[in-house]
Amino acid sequence: MSVLGIYDGHNAGAALVSERGRVIAAVEEERFSRIKNHDARPGQSAPPYESVAFCLAASPEPVTRIAFGLAAPAELSRNAMATFDACVAAGESQRLSRAAELGLTDSELRELPASTQRRRVDTLSAVVAGAGLGAEAPVAFVDHHAAHAGGAYLLSGLDQALVVTLDGKGDNLSGSVSVGDHGTISRTLEIPSEDSLGHLYSAFTVACGLRPQRDEGKLQAMAASGSIDRRIRSWLEDRFELDGRSGAIRGKLSEGLVIGPYPDRRPDLHNDLVREIIGGSRIVDVAATVQNFLEQVVAEFVTWHLARTGLRTLVVSGGVFANVSLNHRLADLGAVDRLHVHPAMTDAGIAMGAAVVTFAAQGTAPQPLRDLGIGPTYSDRECADAFEREGFCVTTPRLGAEVVLGGALARGEVVARFVGGAEYGPRALGNRSILAPANNPSMPVILNRMLRRSTVMPFAPMARARDAVDLFAVVPVLADSFRTMTAAVPCTVETRRRYPAIVHADGTARPQLLDDDERATAIIDELERRTGQHVIINTSFNLHDEPMVCRPIDAARSASAAGITTVQIGGMVAKLE
Incomplete structure (x- = not known):
């Protein structure tokens, strides 16, 4: 049994769990639409057609069940009206006048939870029909917080x-x-x-x-x-x-x-x-x-x-x-x-949570989520074509693309990385990342100018797990979070001295630690060989107010607009001379 999860709200998207219980695809609609926090509820942006199409294309077997990441209308109506009636009974009788403000009758106001939820169900049903999934794939409803909880725990x-x-x-x-x-x-x-x-x-x-x-x-x-x-x-x-x-x-x-x-x-x-x-x-x-x-x-x-x-x-x-x-x-x-902080703790995780809960309800445990690069991936040819159209020269370096990036960082340059599948969740973890030297205290100002971002947000570090004890107050409780940038920890005195660009005002940082078998470690290895440094800035590959890049053309255009002249694309390097 394979399950397709779909969510239409803030951070709309889709996810797919294979018949063996492995999550094999997940993506937010914003990555395709380029609308930040794409909301597909009625009256907002378009339904999540492209994220559903991506997940279906990734499926090695037919989808046998569909999971909507929302409560069934009748269930929601019962719960919502119970809450509303309890507030009125507790003395909040002014809430009854809301019907007149909205131009509704009292009965229409009481019908609001069910009627709005039915519209959302109709929207997702149209997406399912448009994807060619008929009645042979029954629909399950998973309420919002059951999806949050189930996706986090079961994976x-x-x-x-x-x-x-x-x-x-x-x-x-x-x-x-x-x-x-x-x-x-x-x-x-x-x-x-x-x-x-x-x-x-x-x-x-x-x-x-x-x-x-x-x-x-x-x-x-x-x-x-x-x-x-x-x-x-x-x-x-x-x-x-x-x-x-x-x-x-x-x-x-x-x-x-x-x-x-x-x-x-x-x-x-x-x-x-x-x-x-x-x-x-x-x-x-x-x-x-x-x-x-x-x-x-x-x-x-x-x-x-x-x-x-x-x-x-x-x-x-x-x-x-x-x-x-x-x-x-x-x-x-x-x-x-x-x-354990779920890596897509925002509503970006609802579609996956709905799919996982529905899969587990059939009596089989889903496999733990290990690889977060389960979004769209593209061939070297597609990447090279997109970057060449934007004026980049694409080559395959003899020593490896990661070594080239490490060398550029050693020279103080800002580089980018577009490899593998897009990451699940809000954090760039090296597949859709912009990388920069962490030793330069002016680098946050430089990056904010290049990416047209606010000066408020701090930049996060990428480092090797074997160096963690020298860099941060390593908290064993946070072993998972160190790999997914989901918690802040205090920096050591040495880190604050050597890598000021990644240290926040309170002396903390939000690190991503790499195991030795991850290809991105080769970037830090080369940087260390040349300069002795073993920490770099890792920030998401996007301009201000845009979603992270998804397609090669998005990456090429964003790199060109930001003035980033060296980009790793798969095993190749794109240079803008």
């Missing part, structure tokens, strides 16, 4: 774990707690979207002049330069807390607002509320305050559930865990022996 290779998901919202939830036990996963707690820590962090992001669902990482980065604002901290403590009896997160961000049942949301009201609280405070202090608060609440939440279950292995997924400083805080908890 982790771990036997037992506490599985926690936190994000903005999805299918009326903003989070969940589950127990993973030898291939089965049982949900023990649901956090309604009313209590969303993701929405809280997003509201602070917007109130600080940044963009929602786009710039939360910048807010996290700014936090390193600020101090706690006690007034804002007090306000946060009044709005969110951990229920010591149930272990649930309780939030009051929407208290008193006129807001309908899921999926209705009033981010403008949340943002205005936070702007009023921020007042004239320094933005870096605001960032530091909400970051510190998020870390504390989530740490207390996780600790409560670890103690309740007796588990010491933690698996996390959902957009909140894109926050690498939060992940570092969780790794420091004495109750955690191992932390």
Whole structure:
């Protein structure tokens, strides 16, 4: 049985699990459309036709089952209306006036969860039909947080774990707690979207002049330069807390607002509320305050559930865990022996999660996810043709393309790498990467100018695993994260001195460590042979506000626009003279 997973929301895309339980393809629609965070819900961008087509083309056998990464309309309606009615019963009767604001009758307002979900189902059904998959491939529904949790745990290779998901919202939830036990996963707690820590962090992001669902990482980065604002901290403590009896997160961000049942949301009201609280405070202090608060609440939440279950292995997924400083805080908890952050913790992982959960429901465990280069790959000829059309000269170097890149880095150049399959998830891990010297303290300014990026975000290091103990505070709990850039760790004194370009304001970095059998190690080997350096900058191959490059022509055009003159394409090197 092979399963095709499809998701139509923010980070729409598709994934395929083969009949042997191996994930063989996964990609977001944005890689093809070139629309950042491509959202395929009705009224947004086009449905995820191209990501589905890619996965089907990669399948060695016919697809026998389809998994939609969303709850069935009737199930969602029951849950969403129960939440809405509970809010009204608790005194939030002003929510009933939302029908008039939306131009709906009361019955239409109550039908909102089901009617909007049916439109999403219709969209995905049209994608399935357009791909030539008929009734012989039955459809399974996997709700948003079941997909987050299942994809993270079932592909982790771990036997037992506490599985926690936190994000903005999805299918009326903003989070969940589950127990993973030898291939089965049982949900023990649901956090309604009313209590969303993701929405809280997003509201602070917007109130600080940044963009929602786009710039939360910048807010996290700014936090390193600020101090706690006690007034804002007090306000946060009044709005969110951990229920010591149930272990649930309780939030009051929407208290008193006129807001309908899921999926209705009033981010403008949340943002205005936070702007009023921020007042004239320094933005870096605001960032530091909400970051510190998020870390504390989530740490207390996780600790409560670890103690309740007796588990010491933690698996996390959902957009909140894109926050690498939060992940570092969780790794420091004495109750955690191992932390696994799903590499596509954002909604980019929903399609795969849906496919994996559906596959496992048939009684066979999926294989752990090891290789993340499961996106589109292209032949050397396709790559050479694309780069030559952009004015590059393509050659096959005798000593190897990686050696050429190492030599260019030794000369202080910025280079790029376009090899193998595109990476699954938001991090460039060497297949779709821009690489630069880490010893030059001016390199972040140079890269930001070349790539037209903001100066806020720090750059991440790539290094060999065998050098890690000399470079970073190696935390065994984070063994998985060191390979997928999903957690920040303190840098050693030597790293801060020798490689200032990858050290953040708080002395941490978000490293990617390479094993000796990975081809990219040859780049660092050559750099070390020439200069003694063994750390380089690794950032995603894209210009500002664009998705990571996918097709060869995307890579060629981006490299030319950025002024990158040396690009590895497979075993070849493209040079722009």
